[in-house]
Amino acid sequence: MEILDKAYNPKEVEDRWYSRWLSKRYFYAKIDKEKKPFTIVIPPPNITGSLHMGHALNNSLQDMLIRKKRMEGYVALWLPGTDHAGIATQNVVEKELAKEGLTRQQLGRENFLKRVWEWKEKYGDTITEQLKKLGCSCDWERTRFTMDEGYSLAVKKVFVDLYHEGLIYKGKRIINWCPRCLTALSDIEVEHEEVESHLWYIRYPFKDLDSYLVIATTRPETLLGDTAVAVNPKDSRYKDYIGRTLILPCAYREIPVIADDFVGMTFGTGALKVTPAHDPNDFEIGERHDLSRINIFTPDAKINENGGDYLGMDRYGAREAIIMDLEEGGLLEKVERHVHAIGHCYRCHTVIEPYLSEQWFVKMEPLAKPAIEVVEEGKIKFVPKRWEKVYFDWMENIKDWCISRQIWWGHQIPAWYCECGEIIVQLEEPSSCSKCKSHNLVQDSDVLDTWFSSALWPFATLGWPEETEDLVYFYPTSVLSTARDIIYLWVARMIMTGLKFANNIPFHTVVIHPTVLTIEGKRMSKSLGTGVDPLDLIEKYGTDATRFGLLVQAQSQDMRFSEEKLEMSRNFANKIWNASRFVLMNLKDYQPPEKFKYNLADLWILSRCNHVISQVNKAFERYDVSEVCRVLYDFFWSEFCDWYVEVSKPSLYGEVDSIRRQTIQHTLIYVLERTLSLLHPIMPFITEEIWQKLPGAKESIVVSPWPKTDTSLINNEIEKEMSLLMSVTVAIRSLRAEFKVPPEKKVSVVVFLHDSGKKRILSDNTLYITSLANVSEFKISLEKPEHSAMAIVEGVEVFLLLAGLIDFKKECLRLEGEIAEAKKELVKIGEKLANREFLKKAPGEIVRKEKEKKEVLLEKINKLENQLVQIKS
């Protein structure tokens, strides 16, 4: 039997096992129709990404689930891969080009894309390599990328099918435009943030009257694009002005006063400037009143030729200039402070410009409907359940999805325009126009929203649209685990496309894990420097400790993470290591026993162990990974190590009876082996390393069977008996400490009790108490000894014979304190039992328990008082 080093050294162990597992192909999910599949598709990280705490948590969680199922005998597939991340990746490569003084426009589309692919080949696997460091048991042979050939075909097919079904259309609308990324964004890619700004009150003079109308706006610069001022038709203040003409300040255009229900009468002045090309509401008002739409911005948000004198200014410069001009012209009535939310690009945080342009959209309502139903019907469950409401709220108010992006990196839209005006949408490039036969066709230059392609992830990765073996066997997948901020962006859309194109739900459970925050409760962010790098943690504490530390905190609330919290986990890993070391050190002569001779403690730990197996399995069913961690931590440390290992020592060191010895050895192995298996999904490396050294170890813990509860070993009677011994032991230790008995000094103990059952337990297991509490003589007596300190546990009076060591004054005080405390409790219980309503309405079980408590307390007080009298005499 090989003995372990004194302290656990994770680094040495981790690389060795991971490459071993790979070479054995344990993570490869081989289709076996006799077995059930269990599938998780990884939320594909961006190729630009590197592992952050959120990834570390989410992937530890997925690995935990997949490893457990693998051990349970499922064909467990964890399908990995990456996302091409259109805007993000394009930005990164453009930045690189900028260092060389180049722009993508200078390079041209084709060369630029070549550069991006080169970049991808070089850096795109960074994050998947990091996942290996985390111990993730992904099936790397099935790794996918959202721009793989097959995957791209799936994307095109979905687009083409939706188009021909009328669910994708092209339209001119106000969309969210990022003036820095120079592309449209969908509504959910815009992050709203409250900012302190102003409300400017501006006078718009009437053409034919010597007066003016005052409008209030947060964006004075857009007045250059105004084509009307609108008031509410019910607003008596303005009734007479409807239909009159105003002179637009700074632009000197004539615009009408119109009436529209949209306008609120209480905000501002009740008069609204209408800029159809730069505000979604104004756009709609414009449609109703047939107003012209004047675009005043260039794509990078500078004033264009429609802005007259302000041509070339950027939007903020133009604002200042216009305010100044208004002020000079006496047209600025007043300025108020005003807080409002404005949208920012989720990629570069530039302020979004509502911008009129022609884009492709997906009609969402028909897709959303069945996706709502499957969640309502419980076919897909969210964990925690409260996220279902979040999902419903969004789905029930869903808006059409703008899917075209004016960037180059991504899936180019499979639409071709003919000079005759015909639009051809199909998978392959057409050789000629289907209408006029012209060969002069140009493909739409836009690419699709990255989320359009990731929406297909659960089935496109399995080979769809081909009816592949993988697709048939592994789809629908089982669990999806992700962060809550992509419930709309990703989860909802996967459900919609899965139902539509793979004819089934994409997964039956959506686990929404908590967000990892800093210890101050702030979001972790690289740019703010508040992030923690999980690889640093792995380096410092080991992968297993890092995983345990994250998972034990993964409860239903967000977690405030700090590095110190990993110390607990590292210590736990070390504890596992050393307890195993102890076991292995005492196994040198081990032979699997043919006969057993169990003691109370053996039966106790076997019972506890099986309780724990069942608790762990239940917690897994609820996806309560934190509970799994806690149950195992508590059991291993506070029961197995603190009690069973300690109890086993005297027998292992001194016992001559070889059957007893073998029984203890067997029990140690039984418990350790099972605990390691239960811990393996959380802490894969240390458990494998130790497991391999246990007698009878087979191939690998990775593919070893998951523990099943053996109910025949669960014995509540035994657990109660053991707890009596533990209580007596603690009582003796406590008295020793109270009276400062040196640890090495052996003491004599006398216990006094009447209960014959308890007497038997104590006399049968004296060795536990004498060894655990350093007792030389342990007597069950019918006489109370003098000159001793006393404690009462479970009705047993425990006397520590301390002639000469006892400070009687102190002991009196202590006893009086205990009496007082017991009496306080007695009063409370007394009141309860005096309450007739309680006796009448509370369940009999509760009443009985309270009465029993009262008896125990009375007895205890009586005993304590007797002792007090005796000591004083």
Place this chain on the structure above:
RNA sequence: GGGCGAUUGGCUCAGGGGGAGAGCACCUCCCUUACAAGGAGGGGGUCAGAGGUUCAAAUCCUCUAUCGCCCACCA
């Protein structure tokens, strides 16, 4: 403006109708041959506040306060 979540010992968090818990920190003792990344013992909380339901509330309901998150076209 709407919704969701949180409020439990100094800190970070469990618990979720009938005995207030853990880890860290703190105090005392111990380098005992698995482990000082450890062991033994101990102190510390009227469970944010106010009402209500109940025989019984940290736990369920209502309201309030504070913090956080999400959604939203009031310019």
